[in-house]
Amino acid sequence: MTYRLRAARLTDLEHLYEMAKLTGGGFTNLPPDRAALSSKLERATEAFANVTDELIDEQFVLVLENLQTKKVVGTCQLMTKVGQQWPFYSYRLNTLTQYSKELDRTVRAELLSLVTDLEGSSEVGGLFLHPNERAGGLGLLLARSRYLFVAMHRNRFADRILAELRGIIDERGGSPFWDGVAGRFFGMSFQDADYFNAINGNQFIADLMPKHPVYVSMLSDDAKSVIGVPHPTGRAAMRMLENEGFHYDGYVDIFDAGPSMVARTDDVTSVKNSKQAIVADINLSEGERAILATGQLQTFRACYGACKFNDDGTIAIDAVAADALDVSEGDTVWSVAR
Template identity: 85%
Template sequence: MTFRLRAARADDLEPLYEMAKLTGGGFTNLPPDRNALSGKLGRASAAFANETDEICDEQFVLILENAQTGAIRGTCQLMTQVGQQWPFYSYRLNTLTQYSQELDRTVRAEMLSLVTDLEGSSEVGGLFLHPNERAGGLGLLLARSRYLFIAMHRARFADRVLAELRGIIDERGGSPFWDGVAGRFFGMNFQEADYFNAINGNQFIADLMPKHPVYVAMLDDDARSVIGVPHPTGRAAMRMLENEGFHYDGYVDIFDGGPTMVARTDEVVSVKNSEQRTISGIETTEGERAIIATGKLATFRACYGARKLNEDGTISIDAQAADILDVKGGDTVWSVAR
């Protein structure tokens, strides 16, 4: 497989825009707007250029490209510390239990409360793979390479990491959750609100949204049924997150009700099991399949390859991976078993 993940550049704008037009809405981190995407690439460029090892509000954008043709076929993002530029809002689903002695009855009411509990976490998101490439494990390469990037730049990321999954979007491009909850207060449909959020941020939620909890029982059936449910195209992503150690803890997206998955950064499987070793041989044709990465910040790149972990603490990798990553004997790589 000749695909590699690398740091995004300014000249990736047009292919990134073309992919954004294919998302179908509800994809806040990849809006089909050239100015917004150019801003993201500008922030990413500044983050890649910053070599200080400290956490601040930064955004990294990675690009999946065909190493032979240069065609760009996917992207993903990493946010180092959410909730710094504007509040990071979520709904938290919790239960209020009440008891009436006169009736001898206990009532449990589910409520959605507007919270900023996840503020300060790192976030992995913006993952999109071109529809023509959704086979052969490229989605897994996109997803898990992010965790190698975190492991290789650990000081730049928080101790907790989250991932927001897109919620249910109907055939009209609307959101049953938005229509049943926030849409009642804003006088705009989901697509308008989602686009505004992608371009301008969600401060308007803080300005206009009632701060009182919303009783789930008062919502219509369509809105209730999608709380914490991922979009059908995101179910595989949810399984991958669960395999990495993420879990759903009752937090849902304020726009479409999709689940927010959370994990302790150092317990994410691909972070915890990653290894840094020096290459001692480039000739292995048989060995353990792995994701292999090298470089730092703007020179980061990752791909699939075969590895052999040697008893002397070095690593041998296959020639194709070495060519894609442009590494040789004596260079350092990070890897994690596929």
């Protein structure tokens, strides 16, 4: 079967809603709420229609489509400039060192400080692949096609980019970190707070959250043990991010303490290694496996394909990929080796 990533449309709402119900909670960018998802799609439609080449607060939504069945089986999102509609809060894990001359003793304490350091960054997120489709490298296609989109629209994205990974959620759908920290102040469950955040934003954190640093040693063992630890389903995503040049720099989510991975946008492997070329042949029989993309904004599309670069800088691609991308000889494609 052939799969293609494309710009989301308003008509994709039901597909996204059905996938959102499968996330299991803690997935802020894909809430199981039709109104919230509809708002995301409307905002994405505006972003795709905006042809000005400038960095403003926008959100792009992409979907993965099975071209044979026409079903949407995955999705991902790109946020161009976070922290503009409401503050973008994180906890920053750092160490305070103190020394007593009288006791001749040094004490080091880990602190969690509420910060907005990542405000203004771009963000990749909202990646979800239907459980029945988690094979054949489709997760990799979803993840890495986002970076081709960034490379193809570079001026629309900031110089720093981040990705938030979902933290540990227990079998009840709760968060040990939330129960040990914020839940003590808010009087609401993790599920309620997470859902409210997904729908309304996290300004309520600014209104109610204590601004003083939290001493990690004062937390329960359950809460301490999950700081900076991704959900088991996100470990592969973390490895993919690390392969792209992202790293964990001590920032964690304020709800579940999942790690926030950061990178310089131009240093992201799939951005840095992406190539642009004119198509010279659409009937390549054998070549290097790659992710191929074409189009701009609402006409963006990407898929797996075989390609081969010619000495004159043009590119040959296989017929299946050419059909999926709807390109002919003379058109432009971007590529990054798989």
